[in-house]
Amino acid sequence: MSRHATPDRAAAVLLEGVHKFFGNYHALRGIDLTIAKGEVCVVIGPSGSGKSTLLRCINQIEQISAGRVRIGGTLQGYDERNGRLHELSPRAIDRQRRLTGMVFQRFNLFPHMTALGNVIEGPVQVKRIPKAEARRIGRDQLARVGLTDLEDRYPNQLSGGQQQRVAIARALAMEPEVMLFDEPTSALDPELVGEVLDVIKDLAASGMTMILVTHEIGFAREVGDRMVFMDHGTIVEEGQPKQMLAAPKSTRTQAFLSKVL
């Protein structure tokens, strides 16, 4: 099934022959992808090509229909014994989800909690870190995204860019191995895009492993170690961003890039 004869089990993220069906709709059609530790992988592609679905399968918001997802070498969602897959308990799946931090297009902050409350929710409720220490961690994370003074604000008292940065801090507070970004700036006003991209750039520079779905092609070229172009649930082409943008091999990639560049 997999093209990877000897899968790199140390890879941060490894997808082998991943398929996803929504009923009869075949949203992911055999995805193979290896992402090394510290690598920044940018995913581009037309609307409906399955980019969000890919991220949602990696952090198990959606259950995959076929294939394997491994994070840090650990099979996600299942236990493989005697050649059969056994579904993990919900508890075990919740524990695996901590390995990935997810940032959503529409922020999805908890509206009834302050910025700091949002950030410490995971550390306190999931990791059971004492409140005082969690607050310290939370403040550090808010400082990291440049929001030192706004910890007491509720989400609806923050600008879109500030909300998205809180969402990034919330994901970082769980100390994930991999960060997944699903079009983090496409719900933002143009003048707010930069502040979020700056935070992501810093994260990339700090060595965080990341998968970033984006329509910001310029930014993708700048931060990406690797670029993946998806269409109709498959990876059509992948490579070094600068090379791929300068000389796309596939005609489908060419067609897409000619529209967005």
Place this chain on the structure above:
Amino acid sequence: MASGHDDAARDEGQKVRLNDVVPHRHPGRWVAVALLAVVVAQVAHGIIVNPNFHWDVFWQYLFAPTVMAGVGWTLMLTVIAMLVAIVCAVILVLMRDSENPILRTVSWLWIWFFRGTPLYTQLLFWGLFAVLFPRLSISVPFGPEIIGVPTDWVVTAGVAAILGLGLCESAYLAEIFRAGFRAIDRGQTEAAQAIGMSKGRIWWRILLPQALRTIIPPTGNETIGMLKGTALVLAVPFTLDLMFATNAISNRIYLPVPMLMVAAFWYLAITSVMMIGQYYLERHFGRGQDYVPTRHA
């Protein structure tokens, strides 16, 4: 923020002189107030000096022991029946959203039945329960009884009233609760899952507080409805509540109007206290959305 000459907002050391504004006047409002005051005074005068209202009798019985006991029983019925209804409604909502089709169907049938029959009929039924099922027992089906008690030891008039009021109400509350949870964006659950929260914790920490914000106002309505619904427990028959107590007195003294006023007074008093409670609940669960505390007062 009030306006005035000395009022100045500070921003990084810079003093900003705020506008000194003469507010727009609303003469129409004052005319309306004056007209209303005249009408209110007329009506109040008409009621207060009217001998048919027997205000002396009103005052005589307002704090009468049986009336006070009636207030207590009515309050107790309301609170306990409401608690029963809330617990049942939460279970119904969880069943309705579960993956088990049998639980979903049971929940649907429960709501269908208890919403579809009149409360008065249900109360009559619970009153007759002990007659219909004289013994409550656990037994081998069609075989000998293992353990059992006479039903009227368990389902007393009070219990029957609470079951009647509570189970009927649970069907309405279940629909209110379900709507409250439905209104929450799916992204909330996904964001909570993404930080590794368990299903139970997501429900308790993320979904419930947000649902309560929309659930509380209609539930306040229902509670007030329940308070007045207790007047129907006569059907069981349960004979200690406020309505029965005031009715009993008026039948004795042949003066229904002052006793109706006594009952109305107490229902209003209880409702008022409940509304104050509701205000604080709404404020608590609306934080961050409806009631945003400002740091710059």
